[in-house]
Amino acid sequence: MMKKTILITGGAGFIGSHVVRRFLKNYQQYDIVNLDMLTYAGNLENLRDIEDSPNYKFIRGDITDTLFIEKLFDQHPFDAVIHLAAESHVDRSISGPMPFITTNITGTVNLLEAARKRWQDNPGSGPFHHISTDEVYGSLGEEGLFTEESAYDPRSPYSASKASSDHMVRAWFHTWNMPVVISNCSNNYGPNQFPEKLIPLVINNIKAGQPLPVYGKGENIRDWLYVEDHAAAIDMIFHSGKKGETYNVGGNNQWRNIDLVRQLCGIMDRKLGRPAGTSEKLVCFVKDRAGHDQRYAIDNTKISSRLGWKPSVSFEQGLERTVDWYLANEKWISGVIGGNYKSYYKSQYLDR
Numbered sequence: 282m283m284k285k286t287i288l289i290t291g292g293a294g295f296i297g298s299h300v301v302r303r304f305l306k307n308y309q310q311y312d313i314v315n316l317d318m319l320t321y322a323g324n325l326e327n328l329r330d331i332e333d334s335p336n337y338k339f340i341r342g343d344i345t346d347t348l349f350i351e352k353l354f355d356q357h358p359f360d361a362v363i364h365l366a367a368e369s370h371v372d373r374s375i376s377g378p379m380p381f382i383t384t385n386i387t388g389t390v391n392l393l394e395a396a397r398k399r400w401q402d403n404p405g406s407g408p409f410h411h412i413s414t415d416e417v418y419g420s421l422g423e424e425g426l427f428t429e430e431s432a433y434d435p436r437s438p439y440s441a442s443k444a445s446s447d448h449m450v451r452a453w454f455h456t457w458n459m460p461v462v463i464s465n466c467s468n469n470y471g472p473n474q475f476p477e478k479l480i481p482l483v484i485n486n487i488k489a490g491q492p493l494p495v496y497g498k499g500e501n502i503r504d505w506l507y508v509e510d511h512a513a514a515i516d517m518i519f520h521s522g523k524k525g526e527t528y529n530v531g532g533n534n535q536w537r538n539i540d541l542v543r544q545l546c547g548i549m550d551r552k553l554g555r556p557a558g559t560s561e562k563l564v565c566f567v568k569d570r571a572g573h574d575q576r577y578a579i580d581n582t583k584i585s586s587r588l589g590w591k592p593s594v595s596f597e598q599g600l601e602r603t604v605d606w607y608l609a610n611e612k613w614i615s616g617v618i619g620g621n622y623k624s625y626y627k628s629q630y631l632d633r
């Protein structure tokens with residue numbers, strides 16, 4: 282495998298930290314530069330174990346800053362980009378859409394432009410791997426799965442900003458023949474996820490004895506994938522994906538929110554040595570998310586048949602690992618929320 286200098290954006294976040302660790306572990310011939318602004322969701326604790334690797338460098342910086350990105354590409358001989366940096370939480374995009382527009386759209390274009398200028402005389406460069414979401418395809422009813430041919434139909438400011446960034450990436454491919462690949466993945470879960478997302482929120486609320494807010498009737502459906510399986514898919518698409526193409530990535534693992542919350546309640550009762558049924562009493566149905574997409578589910582046929590990827594961690598194993606990780610990493614949680622979980626949760630969520 283060739284030596285390469287790879288820019289990974291958003292590497293201090295949830296998925297990015299697993300991607301950085303996997304690439305450092307599997308590809309010692311690569312120099313990895315992790316560019317991250319360290320917003321509330323970025324945390325260098327996620328990478329403590331690998332921060333001294335000789336072929337790793339962290340740079341704090343903002344992808345929306347055009348001049349900074351241009352300079353960064355002048356200073357480093359990037360051969361390839363894996364772009365994960367984004368504002369990622371749907372509820373935050375509803376209460377304040379603007380950072381989603383700047384980071385997810387303008388930030389992506391800044392990176393595309395800088396890479397285009399650097400790579401135009403260097404045909405061996407790339408890929409520019411853009412990490413995106415299944416939410417760009419909109420919402421499913423009772424039947425069907427999202428394929429790579431599904432029409433774009435984003436409905437939240439978050440998904441609309443990601444859809445826009447996907448269109449930009451394709452525009453750079455068609456207009457300038459940029460060597461791009463795009464992956465659109467379903468809901469990830471696992472260690473290092475900020476406790477605003479459903480699974481870590483439920484685990485931490487049970488631990489803190491706080492209500493478990495289930496939006497609407499809890500009947501919305503998500504397709505869950507263990508984060509290390511997503512990192513493995515990114516590795517495969519980055520190395521073997523066909524330029525200009527899109528790969529959907531999903532867990533074949535659809536759950537209604539209420540069933541997932543109940544499943545977590547059972548696991549937590551067992552782990553905490555509480556009588557069965559204790560945690561479920563915390564479930565509380567709250568006002569629905571505005572424009573709440575009913576169901577997401579991915580058809581994995583393309584990535585499995587063309588690249589040979591399939592999920593390797595069962596939901597049972599993945600949830601056990603995730604719960605164990607949050608129970609063992611109290612300090613990580615107080616670090617990311619800047620203090621006591623109970624009071625953080627009350628101020629952030631109970632007034633929804």
Ligand code: NAD
Pocket residue numbers: 290291292293294295296297316317318319320321322323324342343344345364365366367368369370384388412413414415443465466467468469470474475
């Ligand atoms: P995250 O919110 O945990 O991490 C995002 C990272 O980006 C953080 O480290 C943050 O500091 C950084 N960042 C944000 N704005 C930045 C800026 N302006 N400049 C530089 N860095 C900035 O997100 P995640 O869940 O790890 O998602 C990573 C990517 O994967 C996103 O593009 C997201 O859309 C996509 N994705 C996420 C999921 C999921 O279930 N979490 C599923 C499919 C796709």
Ligand code: DAU
Pocket residue numbers: 369370371372413414415416466467468469477478479480482494495496499501502503538570577
């Ligand atoms: O599908 C991929 C997407 O999955 C990613 O692109 C996003 O970055 C990621 O945040 C995730 O989006 P969701 O909105 O699906 O994830 P979230 O964990 O916020 O919510 C999952 C489901 O649970 C959703 O139907 C809303 C519901 N929910 C969420 C929270 C936080 C609740 O019922 N209660 C809650 O407190």
